[in-house]
Amino acid sequence: MKKFTSLLLIAALSASAAFGFTACSAEDASNDEVVIAIPNDTTNEARALLLLQELGYITIDPDAGIAATPIDVIDNPHNITFQEVEAAQLPTVLSDVDYAVINSNYAIDAGLVPTVDGLGIENSASAYVNILVVEEGNEDLPEARALVAALESQQVYDFIIDNYDGGVVPVVENRTNGYDDSIDYAALAGTTISVAATPSPHAEILAVVADILAEYDITLDIVEFNDYVQPNNVVEEGEIFANYFQHVPYLDDFNAENGTHLVSISGIHVEPMAIYGGQQANLDALS
Secondary structure, three states, rough: OOOOOHHHHHHHHHHHHHOOOOOOHHHHOOOEEEEEEEOOOOOHHHHHHHHHHHHHOEEOOOOOOOHOHHHHHEEEOOEEEEEEEEEEHHHHHHHHHOOEEEOHHHHHHHHOOHHHHHOOOOOOOOHHHHEEEOOOOOOOHHHHHHHHHHHHHHHHHHHHHHHHHHHEEEEOOOOOOOOOOOOOHHHHOOOEEEEEEEEHHHHHHHHHHHHHHHOOOEEEEEEEEOOOOOHHHHHOOOOOOHHHHHHHHHHHHHHHHHHHEEEEEEEEEEEEEEEOOOOOOOOHOOO
């Protein structure tokens, strides 16, 4: 228990300096305050808030939509304070807050199973399908089509079903055998295709793709990143051919803010976002 307001303020300011938190003023702090860490990037922050609304804990201004931020919360009966944290850091700070709403890729990488450890999980995430992305103009290259065929394969679908306990949900309906009959795979033999990805689940799924392409002597170079910015930058700059880590709302926002020219060429899976307990073992603090 924190007994002195001054100590609480120091702790909040320290967290802000270490993790990019939005600090709370002393007058905002109270004994029944509930602290929830959420992603600080535009689209995933809104997604986290929409999950909390779906669970019945807050009400968001309906005009805000998928661009909502904490200032758009118009009803907060549980006295929630939102700590805005870089998405990759959310598992790290989980023990310092009451709860955190975490993207599944970072949750899985931290050993959390969304459908088991999550205290509340998205019921509907159709807007947040994770996609394969290339630079505009490269959509019809044989390398791009080979990646699409492999990612849309039955092998990838089965791998996702078998390995993620519902924390990753495949969405491809018309699945391939891993290959596209219109591609001259012999012409691609001996080439390397590079793809940027976050470690879990994207790099793990791409390992299945690597095995599929290897049958035609095509090497898949999986380059791992732990953030949501560099994978887009390296594709825009032509350093890496494609990336696989993000959903369409994030890509659209990134292109608009950065003037990049990246396009989605296939939607593969959904990662339901969930709220996890840190200093709270259940959701009773929000009841």
